[in-house]
Amino acid sequence: MSQSDVRLRGIKKQYGKLDVIHGIDLDIEPGEFVVFVGPSGCGKTTLLRMIAGLEEISSGDLSISGERVNDLPSSQRGVAMVFxxxxxxxxxxxxxxxAFGLKIAKVPKPEIDRRVKEASAVLQITEYLDRLPKALSGGQRQRVAIGRAIVRDPKVFLFDEPLSNLDAALRTKMRVELKTLHRRLGATMIYVTHDQIEAMTLADKIVVLNKGRVEQVGRPLDLYTSPASLFVAGFIGSPQMNFITGEFASRSAASTVGLRPEHLKVDANGPIVGTLKHSEQLGNETFAYVDAGVLxxxxxxxxxxxxLAPGSAIALGFDPEHLYRFxxxxxxIS
Structure with missing residues (x-):
């Protein structure tokens, strides 16, 4: 499996007078698994489709393996997309x-047979080769869609929210399978999702998008520990980071301070005092939702x-090194 780099320089997308992608610069290295993440409408799928050649690039330069591909049709870019x-x-x-795409490309039949059987073995779907899609589960159908991409031996794999139609348990299983597949193939992969858990578990590098702009690029744990903005801090991490403004923040010389739920602990002398509204007991962990008054x-x-029962008084403390300031x-604020 070939490895290719992808370079974006000043990439913009406009629909008439509406700007949706605002001059993105990004380097994707050979063999990287890069995830575009962000809320609905942030531009992540549009950006992926521009790389695929399914959306025209308004301005800027896109190169794959060192070749500028702006004007090349999708079929000549060496990419394969999984929808x-x-x-x-x-x-x-x-x-x-x-085999269908290879037949259209007039690949010799023995070569088609070799590629299909190799890909089906990698994806563990050899026993399903004679079945119709209606006889497969959702996860098996998604493997077939991935296999259709693998047989093309592309320079770059593109995934557009491929797991969103699966149930929660199957999504978890498929995440593991995708990461294993990436290690086996060593291929360059670009993956779009709105699910930050998918981004954190799959990516070598995450690109956080917000309103057509890149908010931050980095390794998953770097984005978790060192978010560059309120937006990234609130998007990466589950449950979401707590944000506090007002006097509490001013005492830390900030407009807003953030505390991740996992960095809070019950502490009778803690500075956050309130009433327990509700708790979710999951066995190994509990989420406590506290009404902290003005906070x-x-x-x-x-x-x-x-x-503790709902309505009980509760005080929470934290280690100051876990306080984020914005x-x-x-x-x-560093």
């Missing part, structure tokens, strides 16, 4: 679905079982 909807032919077998609702993530523009 959310699987997009399988219902009347064709798994084998024929995987707002505070979420704390704790180990084990919290033995200025009035929402930028992190």
């Amino acid at each position: 959310q909807s699987y997009a399988l032919y219902p009347h064709k077998t798994v084998y024929d679905n995987m 707002g609702e505070i979420t704390a993530r704790m180990d084990g079982t919290l033995m 200025d009035s523009a929402g930028k992190r």
Whole structure:
């Protein structure tokens, strides 16, 4: 499997007078698994489709393996895209679905057979090659869609929210399988999702997008420990970081301070005092939702079982090194 770099320089997208992608610069290294993440409407799918050649680039330069590809059709860019909807032919077998693109490209039949059988072995779907898609589960259909991409031996794999149609348990299983597949193939992969858990678990590098701009690029744990802005701090991490303004923040010389739920603990002398509104006991951990008066609702993530009833008084403390400070523009104060 080939490895290719992808370079974006000043990439913009406009629909008439509406700017949706605002001059993005980004380097994706050979063999990297890069995830574009952000809320609906942030531009992540549009950016992926521009790389794929399915959306025209308004301005800027896109190169794959050192070649400028702005004006090349999708079929000549060396990319393969896996969609959310699987997009399988219902009347064709798994084998024929995987082989179809190669037949159109007039690849010799023995080579088609070799590629399909190799890809099906990697994806553990060999026993399903004679079945129609309707006889497969959602996870099996998604494997077929990935296999159809693998047989093309692309320079770059593009994934557009491929797991969003699966149930929670199957999404977890498929995340593991995708990461394992990436290690086996060593291929360059670009993946779009709105799910920050998928981003954190899959990515070598995360690109956080907000309103058509890059908020931050970095390794998953770097974004978790050192978010550059309120937006990134609030998007990366589950449950979401607590944000506090007013006098509490002013005492820390900030417009807003942030505390992650997992960094809070029950402490009789803690500075956050309130009433327990509700708790969610999950066995290994408990989420406590605390009405902290002028500080707002505070979420704390704790180990084990919290033995407090709703309405009980509770005080929370934290290690000052876990306090995040942000200025009035929402930028992190170092």
